Amino acid sequence: MSNAFIPLSVPNFAGNERQYVNDAVVSEWVSSGGSKVAGFEDAVAQYVGAARAVACNSGTSGLHLAMLVAGVGPGDEVIVPALTFIAAVNPVRYVGAQPVFIGCDDSLCIDVDAVETFCRERCTLENGVLINNGSGRPVKAVEPVHVFGNLADLDRLMEVAETYHLAVIEDATEALGSFYRAGRYAGRHAGTVGDVGVFSFNGNKIITTGAGGMVVSRHDGWSAQAKHLSTQAKTDEVYYTHDAVGYNYRMTNLQAALGLAQLEQLEGFVARKEAVYNQYVARLDGRCGLRMLPFRGDIRPNRWFFSLYLEDTCPIKRDALLTALQADGIQTRTIWGLINDQPPYHSCEAYALEKARDYHDKVLNIPCSTGITDAQVARVCERILGHCSS
Numbered sequence: 001m002s003n004a005f006i007p008l009s010v011p012n013f014a015g016n017e018r019q020y021v022n023d024a025v026v027s028e029w030v031s032s033g034g035s036k037v038a039g040f041e042d043a044v045a046q047y048v049g050a051a052r053a054v055a056c057n058s059g060t061s062g063l064h065l066a067m068l069v070a071g072v073g074p075g076d077e078v079i080v081p082a083l084t085f086i087a088a089v090n091p092v093r094y095v096g097a098q099p100v101f102i103g104c105d106d107s108l109c110i111d112v113d114a115v116e117t118f119c120r121e122r123c124t125l126e127n128g129v130l131i132n133n134g135s136g137r138p139v140k141a142v143e144p145v146h147v148f149g150n151l152a153d154l155d156r157l158m159e160v161a162e163t164y165h166l167a168v169i170e171d172a173t174e175a176l177g178s179f180y181r182a183g184r185y186a187g188r189h190a191g192t193v194g195d196v197g198v199f200s201f202n203g204n205k206i207i208t209t210g211a212g213g214m215v216v217s218r219h220d221g222w223s224a225q226a227k228h229l230s231t232q233a234k235t236d237e238v239y240y241t242h243d244a245v246g247y248n249y250r251m252t253n254l255q256a257a258l259g260l261a262q263l264e265q266l267e268g269f270v271a272r273k274e275a276v277y278n279q280y281v282a283r284l285d286g287r288c289g290l291r292m293l294p295f296r297g298d299i300r301p302n303r304w305f306f307s308l309y310l311e312d313t314c315p316i317k318r319d320a321l322l323t324a325l326q327a328d329g330i331q332t333r334t335i336w337g338l339i340n341d342q343p344p345y346h347s348c349e350a351y352a353l354e355k356a357r358d359y360h361d362k363v364l365n366i367p368c369s370t371g372i373t374d375a376q377v378a379r380v381c382e383r384i385l386g387h388c389s390s
């Protein structure tokens with residue numbers, strides 16, 4: 001068996017990427033003009049079932065636009081998960097608002113019971129605005145993150161949001177291709193249930209444009225405003241007039257060319273992820289105190305990242321396993337540090353963190369590239385089990 005390095009997650013460019021990027025170069029449209037950006041926007045909108053999609057240059061800038069169009073501003077609060085990547089939370093601060101952190105449930109997504117308890121017990125609805133009793137600030141929005149391609153329980157969260165008049169900003173950066181199969185939102189894709197949703201096409205995501213993002217919204221005006229703000233808030237193409245402080249958050253034609261080729265392969269990527277995930281389950285689940293965290297049964301997940309959970313009975317600790325696998329040429333990673341534990345967020349409110357801390361301490365993300373071979377999966381499993389028994 002080959003001992004070649006096995007990366008955690010690398011892109012797969014087996015499709016029309018070279019041809020489409022070359023087309024863009026030949027056309028000399030390499031920046032934010034050119035037909036491929038609109039083409040990619042239309043293709044993503046059609047794929048997820050949104051009326052319109054607005055391309056931008058990262059998921060982070062997309063989330064910033066989402067906060068702006070949702071009307072989150074200085075002095076407001078936004079309920080966010082503690083267990084996520086910090087880019088989900090920084091945009092709350094970009095607009096001058098404050099996050100309130102909530103832990104996760106067993107899907108690794110935000111704990112909806114805890115969100116509901118926070119709203120009911122620690123806040124008061126005053127004239128249609130939810131006020132945090134402790135800080136006196138208005139709570140404007142909740143931002144579920146669909147972690148690793150699993151889906152947050154939006155069936156319940158949308159009800160809580162309706163009751164407490166919260167906008168729902170979906171961080172679907174990791175979940176392009178995931179959709180609900182049951183419940184009120186059966187058939188609906190990640191990002192299209194809340195008021196506004198954001199995807200990422202960063203290099204490690206299920207499809208990539210190198211860097212890039214996309215905003216969708218069920219409010220036509222919000223999509224139009226996101227587009228406007230992302231393009232320097234320009235009101236006239238000829239005379240260069242601007243009606244607001246906008247941003248250069250545009251995606252380039254080169255990025256969109258990559259995206260179009262990647263999107264053509266997305267369903268194939270999801271199928272390969274499922275096959276690889278099932279191999280890990282068959283080889284590792286229940287052995288040596290190891291458990292592959294499941295994706296929810298009532299959804300079609302994209303299975304972007306796989307989480308191996310080390311029970312207390314596992315003979316090796318998570319960090320020791322990471323180090324041992326590194327020496328074997330197998331790249332893994334720990335789950336993110338809780339955001340409320342990071343210095344910029346130390347002073348923020350945080351609730352119901354027990355599960356988030358446990359998953360933070362015991363999860364290892366293991367190789368999940370769509371291009372990983374069955375033999376490489378077997379090697380990863382053989383090495384993991386070897387370290388557990390040595």
Ligand SMILES: Cc1ncc(COP(=O)(O)O)c(C=O)c1O
Pocket residue numbers: 058059060061084085087088145171173174200201202211212213
């Ligand atoms: C949960 C989450 N939110 C936001 C982002 C930011 O996306 P980007 O890297 O495209 O800015 C990412 C990914 O990087 C992410 O995983």
